[in-house]
Structure formats: C-alpha cells, structure tokens
Amino acid sequence: MGMFIATVAGQVHVHDLRVRYADTDRMDMVYHGAYAAYLEAARVEMLRDAGFVYAQMEREGTLLPVVQLELTYKKPARYDEELEVHTHIVQPLTSKLELHCEVRRGEDILVVGRVVLVFVDGSSGRPKRAPETLSQTMSEMGLVWS
Amino acid sequence: MGMFIATVAGQVHVHDLRVRYADTDRMDMVYHGAYAAYLEAARVEMLRDAGFVYAQMEREGTLLPVVQLELTYKKPARYDEELEVHTHIVQPLTSKLELHCEVRRGEDILVVGRVVLVFVDGSSGRPKRAPETLSQTMSEMGLVWS
Amino acid sequence: MGMFIATVAGQVHVHDLRVRYADTDRMDMVYHGAYAAYLEAARVEMLRDAGFVYAQMEREGTLLPVVQLELTYKKPARYDEELEVHTHIVQPLTSKLELHCEVRRGEDILVVGRVVLVFVDGSSGRPKRAPETLSQTMSEMGLVWS
Amino acid sequence: MGMFIATVAGQVHVHDLRVRYADTDRMDMVYHGAYAAYLEAARVEMLRDAGFVYAQMEREGTLLPVVQLELTYKKPARYDEELEVHTHIVQPLTSKLELHCEVRRGEDILVVGRVVLVFVDGSSGRPKRAPETLSQTMSEMGLVWS
Known part of the structure; x- marks a missing residue:
C-alpha cells in the first residue's frame, strides 16, 4: 500500500x-x-496501486527479474524508523523498466537507488516488450519522467 | 563441507x-x-558428506520442508566468529527426519536446535517414507542416536 | 501498526x-x-500499539533478546499474500515475556510460534524483572491469557 | 578463507x-x-588473507561502511551451486576503497559488482585516510590494478 504524489516533474x-x-x-x-528488499516491496506496491498485481503478471507468464541495481548510501537508517521509498520511472518502458528510488526519512534522502528490470517471457525465458496496457498506464499516470 | 566425529553416543x-x-x-x-540458515547449511552438508546431494533429491522428486524448528539461545555469537554446527539424527527415519543441532564456538554451546523435516513427494505433495538407501546409510554411519 | 481484537480468552x-x-x-x-522477522515485527507493533516503544525501552537500558523460539509450520505462505500475525502473552510477565503467535491467511493458521524473551539490563547484561508499567498494562489490556 | 591468483593485470x-x-x-x-552479503564475505576474507582482520580494525576504531554498490546480473545462480567471488581493488586507497567483484560459476561470470567503501573514524564518525600499512600491503601484493 502506498500513495501517488504529484511533483513538478x-x-x-x-x-x-x-x-x-x-x-x-x-x-x-x-x-x-537490506535495501534491495525495501526497493522491491516499494515497486510491487507502485504496480499494485496502479492496478497491476505483479504476482498475477507472473502467473500470466511475464517475469520481471532485476538486471541492474545501483545504490548510493548517503545517511544511515536506524532501527524502528519509519521510512518512505519514493519511486518513479526514468524512461518509457521497452523490454526494460528503469526505476529511480529514494529512501527517505522525512526530508532527508538516505539512499538513492537505480533499478533496471527486464520483462521476460516465462515459457521461453527470453526478453520481450513490456505489456502494452502497463506501458500506457504508467505514462498516462505521469509516472514516467523522461 | 564438514567432517564426521565419533562420540560415545x-x-x-x-x-x-x-x-x-x-x-x-x-x-x-x-x-x-539467522540460525535457521546456519542449521540448513549444516544439514545439507551432512547429507552431502554422507553421499546424498539434497539438490539432486529434489530433482528426483523428494522435497524435504521443515515442519518444526525449536531454537534455544544460550550465548550470543558475534561478528566474524568461526562457529561449528554439530548435527546428528534423533531417531530412525520414517516420513520424518528429526535433527539435533548445536551451534558451538570452541567448547561453548551457543544455540541448541531441534529441526523436524518431512519427506514429501514432489508431484503429489504428500508425505512419503524416507528413501531406503538414505535411512540405511544414516543408521550404518552411526548418525542416528536413538 | 495493528489492532487489538477481543476473543473469549x-x-x-x-x-x-x-x-x-x-x-x-x-x-x-x-x-x-523468514518467520522469525515476521514475529519480531508483530510483537514490536503490539508493544507500540499498547503504548510502549521498544526502541525507546532500549535507549532507557532495557534489552529484550529472544531466548527461545519454537515454530510449527502447518501450511505454506506464498509470495504477495497478505498475512496476519496474531500475538498474545501466555503468562504474567516476570523476567521473561512468553508469547504465542499465529501466522494466518484469512481463517487458515499457517504457522504457530512460541517466543520467549528475557528482560535484560543494558549496562550489567543481567536479567531483570519486566518494567512494572509494562506488566500492568499488558494485564489490564487483557493481553495476558493465563 | 580464499586464495590469491595471479592474472596479467x-x-x-x-x-x-x-x-x-x-x-x-x-x-x-x-x-x-543476496549478493550484497556474498560480496561482503568475499572482501572480508580478502583482507584476512592479506593479514588484516576487519573485526580487529573495527575494535581499533576504523569502520568501513559501504557508500556505493552497483550490481549487474548477467546469469542466474542456482541453489547448491558452488560459486567463486573474484575481488580486486580498482585504484590506490584514499579515504575510499573501491572494489571490482565478479561472482563466477566455473568460467561463467554471473554477476559483476562495484563496491565503494569509506574509511571512517569510529569515535568522530568522520572519513579518514586508509591505514598506511593496509594501503601499502594491498599495493605490494598487486591487488590494486590501477
């Protein structure tokens, strides 16, 4: 569960x-x-809040493994803190989905992440284009910042 | 990788x-x-050192999920310490495999564990008896202490 | 975050x-x-929802390490499922806090857990009695089922 | 535990x-x-095999947190596989330690990693230069490839 927030971008x-x-x-x-799992939880909720259940996509034959992960650690997060993960999409979906993530505590940006995932056909194991409805919805919702 | 040690029992x-x-x-x-994964690594190596590769057992249709885990924490283990996990089998194999484990640092016993696993048929998902060669080997090697 | 539910017990x-x-x-x-962390998250929220912030207790010198963990696995939980962890206290607090936990998916009980924690003085490292206000609040709220 | 291997570089x-x-x-x-912990284990063993125990460095007041982590996933690693993590140092040590890592299965390179750590003074919490003996040993051993 999460929410969408409008920014200038x-x-x-x-x-x-x-x-x-x-x-x-x-x-x-x-x-x-541990941030890998934080970012994973966040992007799954982003998809869900936009109407796409990743577990359902998998059942329908679309896998979405991570092919690149870049994390820059600016400040430590501590036990029991409530954090926010801010996620948006960096460029229109192709066979790849590229995300920019920020782990924040209030106004502080603790960790910046870049995650690249690739759409894979579950039966052939080969890359494929992103599902059309997904690409379109993400763009229409303003989640693609390119 | 590990080794077998003879005790009076x-x-x-x-x-x-x-x-x-x-x-x-x-x-x-x-x-x-974290000890769940330590005990898992130890029992997989016990099987391997006795001639049974668990990954191979899975491919041949025998799963071995954990149905019970009991851990008693006596002393803390610290970063970078080299620990030993001592494992033996508590009673002859049926459809269950019951293990006694001790996580040790030198002579100190840090954590005592009891793990019960069940042999499951991969296709039906139902419990089944332990593979005969496995039961026999474990007994002959003296790993079953009952 | 969580909620308290009244049962007959x-x-x-x-x-x-x-x-x-x-x-x-x-x-x-x-x-x-992975259930160890699920149960940990649940009991921290139980304390918080009852007015006690565990991170604050630590800062004030009360640690609460786990000394026993028993987990019985009845049914598997799957990816993306929304689970509930039900927690109550088994007997009045002494130097120990004993919890009964159930991981549920709807009406199904997937995993049953028993967790024993011990109150420890942060400076001496020795066990001590539970803070009086904590014991009293837990009892008054009906969370102690003995 | 690990070993050093000579390459042309x-x-x-x-x-x-x-x-x-x-x-x-x-x-x-x-x-x-999970690769974050694999790379962590590998670099700690690299230091140890070169005569530096990281846990000891910490006790002596030098922390070494990760400030950047980049992972590129080329091929999946599977359960029970025996993997090698190859690690070398990318440039002479300053207040930073920059590592290049490859997770390999036989000749296959599965994951490529770049990890940047920073030397931090334990009491002040501020960056500091790498210990001189460490810098020198790493260079003399040929682990710095710049």
Whole structure:
C-alpha cells in the first residue's frame, strides 16, 4: 500500500515501511544489502496501486527479474524508523523498466537507488516488450519522467 | 563441507561457518532468525558428506520442508566468529527426519536446535517414507542416536 | 501498526504484513527462517500499539533478546499474500515475556510460534524483572491469557 | 578463507561459497539482494588473507561502511551451486576503497559488482585516510590494478 504524489516533474509513488531488527547490523544501522528488499516491496506496491498485481503478471507468464541495481548510501537508517521509498520511472518502458528510488526519512534522502528490470517471457525465458496496457498506464499516470 | 566425529553416543557431523556482517543485528550479535540458515547449511552438508546431494533429491522428486524448528539461545555469537554446527539424527527415519543441532564456538554451546523435516513427494505433495538407501546409510554411519 | 481484537480468552494483537519476494525460496513458499522477522515485527507493533516503544525501552537500558523460539509450520505462505500475525502473552510477565503467535491467511493458521524473551539490563547484561508499567498494562489490556 | 591468483593485470582474490536455500527465491535463483552479503564475505576474507582482520580494525576504531554498490546480473545462480567471488581493488586507497567483484560459476561470470567503501573514524564518525600499512600491503601484493 502506498500513495501517488504529484511533483513538478511528474508523479512519484510513496511506500512506507518500518525498519525491523532483522534489517539492522552491528554498526547499528540498516545493513546495506537490506535495501534491495525495501526497493522491491516499494515497486510491487507502485504496480499494485496502479492496478497491476505483479504476482498475477507472473502467473500470466511475464517475469520481471532485476538486471541492474545501483545504490548510493548517503545517511544511515536506524532501527524502528519509519521510512518512505519514493519511486518513479526514468524512461518509457521497452523490454526494460528503469526505476529511480529514494529512501527517505522525512526530508532527508538516505539512499538513492537505480533499478533496471527486464520483462521476460516465462515459457521461453527470453526478453520481450513490456505489456502494452502497463506501458500506457504508467505514462498516462505521469509516472514516467523522461 | 564438514567432517564426521565419533562420540560415545554415535557420530556427529561438524560444519564450520563464519559469521557475516549481514547476520548481525544492532545488539551486536547474530540475529536470532539467522540460525535457521546456519542449521540448513549444516544439514545439507551432512547429507552431502554422507553421499546424498539434497539438490539432486529434489530433482528426483523428494522435497524435504521443515515442519518444526525449536531454537534455544544460550550465548550470543558475534561478528566474524568461526562457529561449528554439530548435527546428528534423533531417531530412525520414517516420513520424518528429526535433527539435533548445536551451534558451538570452541567448547561453548551457543544455540541448541531441534529441526523436524518431512519427506514429501514432489508431484503429489504428500508425505512419503524416507528413501531406503538414505535411512540405511544414516543408521550404518552411526548418525542416528536413538 | 495493528489492532487489538477481543476473543473469549482475552485480547489478541493483529499485525498485517505482505510477503516479499526476498522472503520466498525456490520451493515457492516463504523460507522457514523468514518467520522469525515476521514475529519480531508483530510483537514490536503490539508493544507500540499498547503504548510502549521498544526502541525507546532500549535507549532507557532495557534489552529484550529472544531466548527461545519454537515454530510449527502447518501450511505454506506464498509470495504477495497478505498475512496476519496474531500475538498474545501466555503468562504474567516476570523476567521473561512468553508469547504465542499465529501466522494466518484469512481463517487458515499457517504457522504457530512460541517466543520467549528475557528482560535484560543494558549496562550489567543481567536479567531483570519486566518494567512494572509494562506488566500492568499488558494485564489490564487483557493481553495476558493465563 | 580464499586464495590469491595471479592474472596479467594483477592479483585477484578468490572466495568460494555455496548457495543456501535461504538465498534463493521463487524464481528458483539467488535473490538479487543476496549478493550484497556474498560480496561482503568475499572482501572480508580478502583482507584476512592479506593479514588484516576487519573485526580487529573495527575494535581499533576504523569502520568501513559501504557508500556505493552497483550490481549487474548477467546469469542466474542456482541453489547448491558452488560459486567463486573474484575481488580486486580498482585504484590506490584514499579515504575510499573501491572494489571490482565478479561472482563466477566455473568460467561463467554471473554477476559483476562495484563496491565503494569509506574509511571512517569510529569515535568522530568522520572519513579518514586508509591505514598506511593496509594501503601499502594491498599495493605490494598487486591487488590494486590501477
């Protein structure tokens, strides 16, 4: 669950989450690898809030594995903090979906992420174009900022 | 990889592992949930060292999900420590495999675990008896302590 | 975030969560070790919803490590499912806090858990009695079912 | 534990690991977020094999948090596979340590990673230069490929 917020550049999706003990490490901050799951949860909710259930897409034969992940860590997140993940799409969907993500605590940007996923046909295992209704909806909703 | 050690009660399998940063939490110890994966790694190596590759068993249609897990935490494990997981089998294999595990640091017993797994037929999804060669080998090797 | 629900036996706390891809394994179900973090998130929210912020308790010198965890797996949980964790307290608080947890999907009980935590003084590292206000509030709210 | 291998460009450190069930996801491959811990384990062993124990560095007041992580996923890794993580250093150490990592299965390169860590003074929390003996040893060993 999340919400869409309008900015001057376009719509952004905002997903809330709470830092669990399991996510922390002995440096008393969120383990750097834990953000992969945070960004995953956020983009699945962005799709859901736009009317697309990723689990359903999988059942219908479209997989969406991650092919690139870039994370820049600016400030640590701490145990029990409530964070927001802001997500938007960087360019029109092709066979790829490229996302820009920011993990925020209030006004502070803690982590910036870039995630590239590729649409894959479940039976052949080969890349394919993004489903047309998905591409169109994402653009019409203003989530594509290019 | 690991080794078998003879005790007065029977054979025990010993698996070595190193605590990663990812396993720690902000209490500066191994997160209590991380031991599930430690015990999993240890029992897979016990099977492998006895001549059974679990990944191969799966391909041949035998799954082995966990149905019960009991962990008692006695002392904390810390970052970068080299731990041993000692594993043996509690009673002759039926449709269940019951393991006793100890996570040790030198002579210290840090965590005691009991894990019950069930043999499941991959196609029907129903419980089935343990493969005969597995039951027999485990007993002959002295890994079953009943 | 969660809510309290009245039952014939007492109050139970209900915490909602969504299964992430990161939580699944190749058996296409939630990895058995992932429930430790689910139960942790649920009990922290139970405390918060009752007026106690665990992160604050830690800052004030009360730690609450897990000393025992028992999980019984009845049915698998799947990717993207929305689950509820039902938590109540099994007996009046001493130096220990003993919880009964159920992970549910609708009416189905998927996993039953018992978690024992111990109140520890942060500076001495020794067990101590539960904070009086916490014990009293938990009892008054009907969360203790003994 | 690992080993150093000479290449035409310089030395590379090779760390072996086995894929656990806990690392897989329902796409039947290693979850993309799990590689963060693989790379972490590998670089800690590289340091250890070169005579530097990171846990000891921490005790002596030098922290080394990750400030950037880039992962490119080329081929999936599967359950139970034995993987190698090849690590070398990209440029002479300053206040930063920049690593190039390859996760390999035999000759196949599955994942390519770039990790940037920063040396931080434990008491002040501020960046500082890499310990001189560390910089020198890494260069002398041929681990710095610039």
